[in-house]
Every structure is written in structure tokens, then in C-alpha cells.
Amino acid sequence: MTSQRRVVAEVLDGDHVHLTADEVHARAAHRLPEISRATVYNTLGELVSLGEVIEVSTDGRAKRYDPNAHHPHQHLVCSNCGTIRDVHPTGNPLADLPAEERFGFTVSEVEVTYRGLCPSCV
Amino acid sequence: MTSQRRVVAEVLDGDHVHLTADEVHARAAHRLPEISRATVYNTLGELVSLGEVIEVSTDGRAKRYDPNAHHPHQHLVCSNCGTIRDVHPTGNPLADLPAEERFGFTVSEVEVTYRGLCPSCV
DNA sequence: TCCTACGATGGACTGAGTCCAAGTCAAGAA
DNA sequence: TTCTTGACTTGGACTCAGTCCATCGTAGGA
Numbered sequence: 330m331t332s333q334r335r336v337v338a339e340v341l342d343g344d345h346v347h348l349t350a351d352e353v354h355a356r357a358a359h360r361l362p363e364i365s366r367a368t369v370y371n372t373l374g375e376l377v378s379l380g381e382v383i384e385v386s387t388d389g390r391a392k393r394y395d396p397n398a399h400h401p402h403q404h405l406v407c408s409n410c411g412t413i414r415d416v417h418p419t420g421n422p423l424a425d426l427p428a429e430e431r432f433g434f435t436v437s438e439v440e441v442t443y444r445g446l447c448p449s450c451v
Numbered sequence: 452m453t454s455q456r457r458v459v460a461e462v463l464d465g466d467h468v469h470l471t472a473d474e475v476h477a478r479a480a481h482r483l484p485e486i487s488r489a490t491v492y493n494t495l496g497e498l499v500s501l502g503e504v505i506e507v508s509t510d511g512r513a514k515r516y517d518p519n520a521h522h523p524h525q526h527l528v529c530s531n532c533g534t535i536r537d538v539h540p541t542g543n544p545l546a547d548l549p550a551e552e553r554f555g556f557t558v559s560e561v562e563v564t565y566r567g568l569c570p571s572c573v
Numbered sequence: 574t575c576c577t578a579c580g581a582t583g584g585a586c587t588g589a590g591t592c593c594a595a596g597t598c599a600a601g602a603a
Numbered sequence: 604t605t606c607t608t609g610a611c612t613t614g615g616a617c618t619c620a621g622t623c624c625a626t627c628g629t630a631g632g633a
Binding site: 453471472473488492513514 | 588590591592593598
């Protein structure tokens, strides 16, 4: 655990942030000016493979990093401004995929993305 | 409707393809060698805004274009090789998001992505 | 003290997509 | 028929996100 990694981890601390790698880099650089983008990417990659952080790509552009990895949840995204909220739907979407619709796949994960307009975008 | 647009539309014809823009370009160029990438992107963009084609981004890399736009469906993706299948889960995921989990959003759309391993990737 | 190895750095590179100025073409007007 | 207009296409430059890699720095061990 180096100072760089600690800073990246601290930037992501807080339950409701969904930052892009560049935003993480900008915030980390605020505390540790010489930190490089490569280090931020490396550290984010490690946090993801440790299961501490979830990678979210809601718009086909920059991936976002979600530190709320220990509480299963889904995402609600504003189609206009891109705001993301964590949400907790009822029901179990995995159970909604009948065997004959699995085509022999071993299904292990479901991601649900709700889209619409947030209150500020009406 | 120009010959370029017709070729792009024809390339996407067929129910179970999920091509990237570059794949669409390659197949279109097979029939119309001088077609440019910009035209392919323009045409795909128009097909998407006409609702004839759906944009799918399952991996945070290249977007894929799904011409099966008139039959609502979700996607099942192999985490190893990236194969995509159209699937039809039972239930209505929109109904699974209670009002108090909508945070004032006008929710209009749900995307469900099932992930796992396809038979060839065990 | 010197070595070694891991992590950090920054710059080059890639892939996907967008932008834009210039070229082409077809349809209608003169 | 020729001219004009506007829409579409082209290709090249550019941007943005992310990866790669050679080199550097540093902490811990011999």
C-alpha cells in the first residue's frame, strides 16, 4: 500500500460517488500532485479485481467507478445529464430468465440500468 | 435514401446480429468499396434515432448495433468471448422499481444485461 | 552500503468515435 | 440545356479514454 494507492482509495471513499478515471485522477492529484494517470488506472484495476469497486459503463463513454461494492444494487441514469443514482429494485431478475432462454450459458450476474429524466432535467 | 444508406441498412438486416460500427463498415465496404467510416457512423446514428436499430454497449468498448428493435428484448453476454444473445425474460423490471427508489426521475426504459459463460467458454 | 524488486512515472501509442472543409450528385429553376 | 441549391459523402485531422512500455525511485533485505 503506497501513498498513491491510499489516495486513490480515499478519493473513492463515500457511498454515492460514480467518478470517471479522469475525475479520480483530478481529485487524487489535488492531494498528491505528481500522481500519474497510469497509476490511477492501475490502482482502479486492482480495486476492481479485489471486488472493492465496481466498474460501471452506462453511456459507452468513460467507465465510472462505484465504491459501493458490498451492497448489491442497480443504477438509475438520467438520459439527459448523466446523473447516476444507486437503486434497489425488488424481485430477482436472475429468476426471470427461464432455462430455455439461457442457451446453455452459465449465468452468474445481472445488471439492470433504469433510464429516464432526473427532476432537474424534467 | 442513397446507395450508401441502403447498403448499411442491408448489412444490419437479419435478426440476430450485433455488429460494431467497424464490422458494419467492413461488410458495407465489401459491397460498396468507397464507403467511408463517417457515412457509416452517420447512417447508424440516423437508424438509431429513427428507432430502427438499438445501440448496445456491453463491454465499455465499441458500441454494437442491434437491428432487432421492434421486439423488446434483453441481452445475455459471455464474459469471456463477448458473444451476445437476445433473450426474453419474464416479468416487468420497470414494475420492480418502487416509487421511493425513483428519486423523482421519470423512468422510461430498462436495460437488463445477463452475464455468464457461454457453452464454448464453459 | 549495495542489490533487488516492485511500484510509479510520463510519454507514446491504440481504438473508437466526432468534426469539418471540400467534393459530388440529383432535382428543380431559368 | 445549363445553373443553382441543398443534401449527402468523403477523407483526414482531431479528441477522448485507455493501454503499453522503458525508465526511474525507493524500501527492504543481504
